[in-house]
Amino acid sequence: MARNITSRSVDYSQWYLDVIKVAELADYAPVRGCMVIRPTGYSIWESVQRHFDDAFKRTGHVNAYFPLLIPNAFLEREAEHVEGFAPECAMVTHAGGEELEEPFAVRPTSETVIGHMYSKWIQSWRDLPVLINQWCNVMRWEKRPRLFLRTSEFLWQEGHTAHATEAEAREETLRMLEVYRQVMEDILALPVVPGEKTAGERFPGAVDTYTCEAMMSDAKALQAGTSHFLGQNFARAFEIRFQNKEGDLEDCWTTSWGISTRLIGALIMTHSDDDGLILPPRVAPTKTVLLPISTDEALLDGALLPRAREFSNQLNEALGGLYTAVDTQFHMRPGDRFFHHLQKGVPLRLELGEKDMKAGTVRAVRRDTGEKFDVAHDALVPTVTRVLEDIQAAMYVRARTFREEHTSFAGSYDELKAILAERGGFVEAYFAGTPEDERRIREETGGATPRCIPLSDSSRGPCVITGKEGRRTIFAKAY
Secondary structure (H helix, E strand, O other): OOOOOOOOOOOHHHHHHHHHHHOOOEEEOOOOOOEEEOHHHHHHHHHHHHHHHHHHHHOOOEEOOOOOEEEHHHHHOOHHHHHHHHHHOEEEEEEOOEEEEEEEEEOOOOHHHHHHHHHHHOOEHHHOOEEEEEEEEEEOOOOOOEOOOEOOEEEEEEEEEEEOOHHHHHHHHHHHHHHHHHHHHHOOOOOEEEEEOOHHHOOOOOOEEEEEEEEOOOOOEEEEEEEEEEEOHHHHHHOOEEEOOOOOEEEOEEEEEEEEOHHHHHHHHHHOEOOEOOOOOOOOOOOEEEEEEOOOHHHHHHHHHHHHHHHHHHHHHHHOOOOEEEOOOOOOOHHHHHHHHHHOOOOEEEEEEHHHHHHOEEEEEEOOOOOEEEEEHHHHHHHHHHHHHHHHHHHHHHHHHHHHHOEEEOOOHHHHHHHHHHOOOEEEEEEOOOHHHHHHHHHHOOOOEEEEEEOOOOOEEEOOOOOOEEEEEEEEOEO
C-alpha cells in the first residue's frame, strides 16, 4: 500500500486533506462548499456527540428540534445579529413552483426561531429556567471551504437557555464553557484555553462571548467551541418575557453555546502524523483491532480467528461497548492490513499469528508511538485497558507540551509583530484596544487576531497598542 500522504513539513494543508482521504473521513459533495461525511468520519462524530450529549444531560439540559427554515423577518428583528450573518445566509425564494411572499433563511444559527418559540412557552417565573439543546445541521455560505474546518453545511449542537436573572444566565454561560473544556481535554485529549473574546471577536448580538481556543500542530489557533451571554438582546427582540414573583413583567436573560464537526478537524490537526490519523482512545469508535494472521487456512479458521473473536468479546465487555474489531481482510497482505488500521487511527493493534498462538501471547502495537510489545493471553484484557489509558494521557500531555513550547510573550507591538512573523504560535500581550485596533493588527500581521483573554490569568499591564491598562490576551493566526 502506498504511503500516499504529503508530509506536514512539505505542505501542511495538503497533508490535512490527505489524512482525511486515506482515513476515509469525508469527501467533497456535488454542491461547492459542502461535504459528505463518510462512515468512518461519522462514527467519530457520533462518539464526539455522545460524550458531549451525556455531559449536557448531566447538567440538566434536554434535547429538542427546531425548523431548518427561518423567516427573514426574524433575522431582521435583531439588527446586530442579522448584520453579522447576512453575508453567509442562504435564502429560499421559491417553493412549489412559485415565488415566496417572504424569503426564508436556511438556518445559519437558531437564536431567532428559538427566541420566537420561547416567547410562546415562557409566561411565568415558574417556567424558568429553560435549558434546551438541539443537534442539527446549519448552513453558512463559505467562500473558502475546507473539509470539517469550514464548510457551507456542517453539523453541530446549539444550546439555548432562558433565565430569570442576569446572574443565572452568566453562570450558565461559564458552566457550559467548563463542560466544553472538560470533554475536550478528558475525551478528545485536546488542550484548550478557556477565555473571553474581545469586542471585535464577539458573536453577533452577544453581550459577552467565551471560547475554548486550541493550538493545532502547525501552531495556528482553532476556535473549538463558544458560549455566549446574550443578555436581554434577543429577549427584547422576540418579547421573551415572564411574570416575576411580584407580578411584574420582565425580559428574560438568555444564552447560547455550540460546538461542531470542526472538532474532527481539530482531532486530525492536533494528534495525527505523516502516516495518517491518530485518535485518542476515549473518542475512537474502534479502540482496538485484532488481526489473525496466517497463510494456513485451516489454522486461521480453526484456531486463530475463533481466538481473536473470543478476545474481542472479552475486550468489549471490559470496555463497555462494541469498541473492538476483528480484521478479516485475508485477501490483503499483513503489512497492508496493518497500514490500513494505522491510517484510520485505531489506537491499539493486536496481532495474532501462529508463533504468537504457540507462545500464548499477542503482539500489541501502539498507534501513537509505534511501540511493540507482547502480551500474555491471560493478561490481555487488563493490559489493553491500561495501555489505552496510557495512550490517552500521553496524547494529551504531548499536545499540551507542544502548545506550551509554542507560546510566547510580547512586551511591545513591534515584538508582537516580530514573533508572529518569525515563530508564530500563541503570543500573549497586554491589550486594551478597540475593534479598529484589532483590524489594524490583523492587517499588519498577515491575519493574526486576538483569540481570547484567558480566564485563568487576571494580570494586567500596559496595552501594546494604546499604552492603557490592558488584560493579558492571546494573539495568533487561526483557522
